[in-house]
Amino acid sequence: MNTVSVEILKDLFYMGVNDRETNLFENMWPLPQGVSYNSYLIVDEKTALMDTVKITKVDGFIDSLKDNLNGKKLDYLVIHHMEPDHSGCIKTVRELYPDVVLVGNKKARGMISDYLDIEIGDNFLEVKDGDVLELGRRKLTFVNTPMVHWPESMVSYEPNDKILFSQDIFGGFGALNGTIFDDEMNFDFFQDEMRRYYSNIVGKYSKQAAKALEKVRNLDVKVICPVHGIVWRTNPERIIEEYVKYANQINEEGVVVVYGSMYGNTEKMADILARFLAEEGIKNVKIFDVSKTHDSYILSEIWKYKGVILGSCTYNNSVYPNMNQLLYTLKMNKINNHILGIFGSYGWSGGAVKELSEFASEGGNFEVLPTIVETKGTAKDEDIEALRQLAKEMAQALRA
Structure with missing residues (x-):
């Protein structure tokens, strides 16, 4: 089931899965080193799951979610990006936690019906740019990043611990071979696969990515939690600057x-x-x-x-x-x-x-x-x- 669960900060959990079985990402791009799908859980007065993973990894993911909730109910499921490798387990999560409130923007709401064929009823909180979701000690501020690289794409920022949940931005190809965090790994080992990920998946939308990155650079970010690849807890500036280069095609x-x-x-x-x-x-x-x-x-x-x-x-x-x-x-x-x-x-x-x-x-x-x-x-x-x-x-x- 190969789910990896690690506490990033107190009551903030990384729940990721490594996929070494899929040969072609989006059925096009070779994955010789695999790929990871990352999800995160905030446990506070209210609990919030940040995205899910590909449905092929659902069993281990659900086990990890239950363990980290430790008997608590799940209050919110935040949808930063509706691509199926991140939204694949939404249906299963709703079956287990029928009162969970889905959080996303207006475009995400329509895509939930289109992709998952489920009725969400009143259990959906539509958020706009700058809206805040209070969880207790922590809170989430939402920033829309349209066409980076889908129209519903957004990120969220937690100001107390200065955490950015960045969806596909700052992601990369490659399974995480025990090295979850940037300070545990040699960046050069992953750099080529990060650039290949950006150029093929996000590259077409570099103008929009550059605008989104300007929004991100205005935030005081200490931890970056993307939905693919490494969690940046020590030197997030490095991946921000790398992505700024990619988006502006500085070669x-x-x-x-x-x-x-x-x-x-x-x-x-x-x-x-x-x-x-x-x-x-x-x-x-x-x-x-x-x-x-x-x-x-x-x-x-x-x-x-x-x-x-x-x-x-x-x-x-x-x-x-x-x-x-x-x-x-x-x-x-x-x-x-x-x-x-x-x-x-x-x-x-x-x-x-x-x-x-x-x-x-x-x-x-x-x-x-x-x-x-x-x-x-x-x-x-x-x-x-x-x-x-x-x-x-x-x-x-x-x-x-």
Whole structure:
């Protein structure tokens, strides 16, 4: 049942479950290191459960809830986010505690009926931005964060102990392997999976996320309790600043070279180009084959580094199909603040470079490098020199 229950502060309990069985998050994103679903319980004059977990983990979760309530009734169930990996056990909780009052905003109320097919009647407390729920010594102030990343998303803040219950904000992929808190773990171990989570799940809504983060930065936060990943009790500023970087697409010097190749000609161009980038002094160069690396990892690295160079062979007078999928992913996530280079190859008739150039004008906010390299068959001497020029332009643009 693998539910983990830990007392974060007096009468504030972490109740999380690790999911190492699900292969694809949202049936799309690989989970080689699993994922956690986090819920929290406040025991005061009134008791409040903060979200639930995925229904596949219901048994252990309910056992943990009963243990921590220790015979008390459950007064409130706060719904920060209606995605099923957090709302999955609401129905079960209501069956066990039929008098529990569901707390959420207006949009959440409609989604409860849509997703769970239950009648909530009068047992729903609708809250707006700035509303306060008194629990006793503790109280919750609600802050709406629409489209981060669903329309009903909100967070709540407990001012006495300065706790932020942040829903998906500040979350990350990866099961919690015994390390529940930030001071128990090596952040570098989780950092890539946090960025992959943000770029693929929240990235499209970065403008809204940036606004929400400004609200959060105005709060005096000592503990952050997200619904995925680590609980931040020692250095919450670190994850706040990391998310501010993600939301504003503040990236590092480096280049991600991504290619699609059938018979090796485009791959050879990618390797030549990477060598020229290294000769120009670019130390962070990463090469990905779109046929071998899942889009979610490529997007995460593009989110990290400022330079992107896309190369594709021509397939049926068009861009290589796997590259086309990546272009769709990049376009959907509204890439901003990047420098883009383009190269490709063809056999008897082109098309890939033309489509990459069209993507450059409509797929995001790019500074497009002037040299575009397209070769017929294998790269000739003049093509290699053009790749050298492309690398030089990229290095100059990165350092401008």
